[in-house]
Amino acid sequence: xxxxxxxxxxxxxxxxxxxxxxxxxxVSGNPYLFWYVQYPNRGLQFxxxxxxxxxxxxxxxxxxxxFNKSQTSFHLKKPSALVSDSALxxxxxxxxxxxxxxxxxxxxxxxxxx
Amino acid sequence: AAGVIQxxxxxxxxxxxxxxxxxxxxxxxxxxxxxxxxxxxxxxFLISFYEKMxxxxxxxxxxxxxxxxxxxxxxxxxSSLELGDSALxxxxxxxxxxATKNIQYFGAGTRLSVL
Numbered sequence: 001x002x003x004x005x006x007x008x009x010x011x012x013x014x015x016x017x018x019x020x021x022x023x024x025x026x027v028s029g030n031p032y033l034f035w036y037v038q039y040p041n042r043g044l045q046f047x048x049x050x051x052x053x054x055x056x057x058x059x060x061x062x063x064x065x066x067f068n069k070s071q072t073s074f075h076l077k078k079p080s081a082l083v084s085d086s087a088l089x090x091x092x093x094x095x096x097x098x099x100x101x102x103x104x105x106x107x108x109x110x111x112x113x114x
Numbered sequence: 115a116a117g118v119i120q121x122x123x124x125x126x127x128x129x130x131x132x133x134x135x136x137x138x139x140x141x142x143x144x145x146x147x148x149x150x151x152x153x154x155x156x157x158x159f160l161i162s163f164y165e166k167m168x169x170x171x172x173x174x175x176x177x178x179x180x181x182x183x184x185x186x187x188x189x190x191x192x193s194s195l196e197l198g199d200s201a202l203x204x205x206x207x208x209x210x211x212x213a214t215k216n217i218q219y220f221g222a223g224t225r226l227s228v229l
Contacts, residue, residue, distance in 0.1 A: 032216055034217070034218075036220075042222060043118075043220040043221050043222045043223050044157070044204065044206075044220040045220070046217050046218070046219065049216065049217060051216065090156060090157070094216060101147065101159040101162060101170050101172055102147075102218060103159070104156040104157050104158075105156060106155070106156045107156050
């Protein structure tokens with residue numbers, strides 16, 4: 001079974017400050033990890049993924065995430081937040097390449113204040 | 115670039131009615147996924163199809179059924195609608211090979227309201 005936890009419902013940061021949105025996961029095999037962003041009344045948009053390779057993954061809009069196997073974490077980060085980054089962020093996991101579904105976390109609302 | 119198309123965007127039904135949601139994947143994508151997202155909740159996986167065959171099944175109620183057609187579009191059929199079925203229904207598609215393998219691309223969703 002696969003599961004994802006996003007421990008924070010809300011993250012508030014000031015514009016220009018670094019941001020971190022936390023995610024931990026549990027899978028029986030090799031984790032395939034994803035971050036998606038959802039703007040109001042919009043579909044989920046892919047940000048970045050980790051399959052294999054470098055633990056630091058760079059994605060869209062200046063976001064990056066670090067895969068930490070020992071801590072089973074995949075936290076989303078950005079060095080300098082923008083007001084336009086305010087949205088709902090979902091972490092997702094798949095248990096290897098043949099899993100038919102992604103399991104999503106509960107989502108974290110990021111609010112970036114000017 | 116073409117994206118995942120879902121229709122209709124909004125749908126209002128009454129209890130015990132039926133509804134059909136349609137999803138047109140990105141061209142050449144071979145896998146389609148359906149998710150249900152209730153208000154303030156994360157997306158819950160319902161069902162997926164790969165090459166027109168059901169590939170995985172999640173928390174899809176027995177009242178719902180889905181299929182993928184020869185042109186790879188998919189339809190989610192919902193019968194005996196209940197108030198609790200009111201949600202945003204997302205379709206996603208992916209290509210089971212290449213650099214974008216395992217990345218799901220989502221449509222804008224169909225917002226179903228059951229009155």
